[in-house]
Ligand SMILES: [Zn+2]
C-alpha cells in the first residue's frame with residue numbers, strides 16, 4: 001500500500017512562494033502523522049504529515065530561515081522554513097548520530113508519492129482531528145530501529 005519514492009528516483013518540492021526548492025533522492029525511511037504540540041504550534045494545524053529522510057537525501061536550493069527549541073526526547077530541534085512565505089520545509093535535530101531530515105509532506109510537489117504508515121503523539125491530538133483507523137497509533141514517538 002505504501003508507494004513511496006523508489007530507490008534511485010527523485011522527488012521535487014518547495015515552499016509556497018517558490019524561493020526555496022529541494023530535491024529528494026531515494027526512498028524515504030517512514031511517513032507519519034505527528035500530533036505533537038510543537039507540530040501544532042509550528043504549523044497551525046491539528047497534525048502534520050512528516051517524511052523521514054537521511055540529510056544526505058535532501059538537496060536544497062535557497063536558504064531557509066530556522067527556529068530552534070528543545071525537543072521532546074532531548075536535544076534541540078530546528079525547523080527550517082521560508083522567510084518570505086513562511087512555508088514549512090523540514091526539521092533537523094542536534095543529537096549525536098542524528099542524520100535525519102524530517103520533511104513536511106505537504107511541501108512535496110506531489111504529496112501522493114508518500115503515504116502515512118502511523119499516527120504519533122496521539123496523546124496531544126485535538127479531539128476534532130481524524131485519522132485513518134487502519135493506521136497504528138502511538139501515544140508518543142514510534143519505536144524504531146535505526
Ligand atoms: Zn517561500
Ligand SMILES: [Zn+2]
Nearest residue numbers: 034035036039
Ligand atoms: Zn510533531
